[in-house]
Amino acid sequence: MKVCRTKKSLSALSAAWHRAGETVALVPTMGFLHEGHLSLVRLAKKKARRVVVSVFVNPTQFGPNEDFAQYPRDERRDFALLRAEGVDAVFAPTPEEMYGAEATVSLVESKLSKVMCGAFRPIHFAGVLTVVLKLFNASRADVAVFGRKDAQQLAVIRRMVRDLDVPVRIVGAPLVREKDGLALSSRNTYLSPAEHERALALHEALDEAEADYKAGRTDPRRSVAKIEKALAKACDRVDYVVAVDADTLEPVKKLGPNTLLALAAYVGKTRLIDNHVLR
Ligand code: PAF
Numbered sequence: 001m002k003v004c005r006t007k008k009s010l011s012a013l014s015a016a017w018h019r020a021g022e023t024v025a026l027v028p029t030m031g032f033l034h035e036g037h038l039s040l041v042r043l044a045k046k047k048a049r050r051v052v053v054s055v056f057v058n059p060t061q062f063g064p065n066e067d068f069a070q071y072p073r074d075e076r077r078d079f080a081l082l083r084a085e086g087v088d089a090v091f092a093p094t095p096e097e098m099y100g101a102e103a104t105v106s107l108v109e110s111k112l113s114k115v116m117c118g119a120f121r122p123i124h125f126a127g128v129l130t131v132v133l134k135l136f137n138a139s140r141a142d143v144a145v146f147g148r149k150d151a152q153q154l155a156v157i158r159r160m161v162r163d164l165d166v167p168v169r170i171v172g173a174p175l176v177r178e179k180d181g182l183a184l185s186s187r188n189t190y191l192s193p194a195e196h197e198r199a200l201a202l203h204e205a206l207d208e209a210e211a212d213y214k215a216g217r218t219d220p221r222r223s224v225a226k227i228e229k230a231l232a233k234a235c236d237r238v239d240y241v242v243a244v245d246a247d248t249l250e251p252v253k254k255l256g257p258n259t260l261l262a263l264a265a266y267v268g269k270t271r272l273i274d275n276h277v278l279r
Contacts, residue, residue: 001082002089007098007138010052010091014140023048026141026168028132031055031092032072033081036176036184040145041085043173047143053082054091054135056098060106061127072189091139098134106130112156112249117264117273120239128153129160136168144168149175149183151260151275155249175275177203183274190270199267201234202274209261210276218255231265239264239271246277 004010014024025048027040037053044051055078062068075092082090106126112118113125136144146154154172161170176184181203182196191199205227212223220243227241244251246260255261255278262275 001079001087003079004089004091005093005097007093007134010089010138011140013089014050014052017050018140022050023142024050024052024139025143025145026135026139027051027053027145028135029053029055030057030071030186031078032074032186032189033078034176034184034186036147036149038081038085039176040147040173041082041087043171044143044145045086047145047169047171048141050088051086052089052091052139052141053087054139055079056091056093056131056135058098058127058131059095060099060130061124063121063123066121067187067190070190072186091135098131107133107160109156109159112152112159115249116152116240116242116244116262118152120264125153125156129156132157133160133164133166136166141168143171145171145173147175148172148277149185149273149275151246151262151277152249155247158247181207183272185272187270187272191267195268195270198234199270199272201230202263202265202272205230206261206263206274206276210278213255213259213278220252220255220259223255223261227261227263231263235265235267237266239266 017024025044027044029037057071059068079090107129108126109129118125158170180200182199209223209227224241224243231238241263244260246258252259257279259278260275264273
């Protein structure tokens, strides 16, 4: 597995692969890898001949009072996991290498990024889009794989690719859960055992909403209210619960296929997100 620390070395490697007629898939991550990330890598391997994983805790997507400094990092462990998965290259730049000294341009999406998490984390998606576009440019990837756990991120990135004609194919990968149902996240490490137990309410509320939908109850207001009630009991703060179209993120009048039931809530000081896309 090659380790690239500069954009130039990654671009050169990718160009050499392309010259040899090989396709390249990119899996962008912020490291501290778990099974969810590894499932993205395994999917990426099915989509292209070569797989690059980026490991970069992107400072520009964290607000001033967010957890950039505490965000868990373990490069040695990450690289060992990626090597074991047969990844071809890892891209792990410093912030200085990624952004240079005087970056003054960032990418703002003006609709999908303003709702849900965007309403509570105003600079988050500009930071995500900017770094993701830079990763696409450096890696020259043909395909990029993102988890459906970050359903809004996936929708916003798809929109950027569509609106800016970015020559990359976006693949969404299924959300991966712990055995007890909690959606996998690097931030789960912040939870105490008691908080972890309380956090199970997130997926239980979504499971129940999906069961109600399957039983024929399609009123989004009723589902949202029921989830809110369950979260109010278990969580310390609920940022939002929504029933929206998974592509446009616009509220739906009736639950149906492609409705995204999504939520964000705090358990202790940890902000967690989870979602179900109704099928
Ligand atoms: O989903 C993440 O881990 C990050 O938002 C991403 C896409 C790697 C950009 O920093």
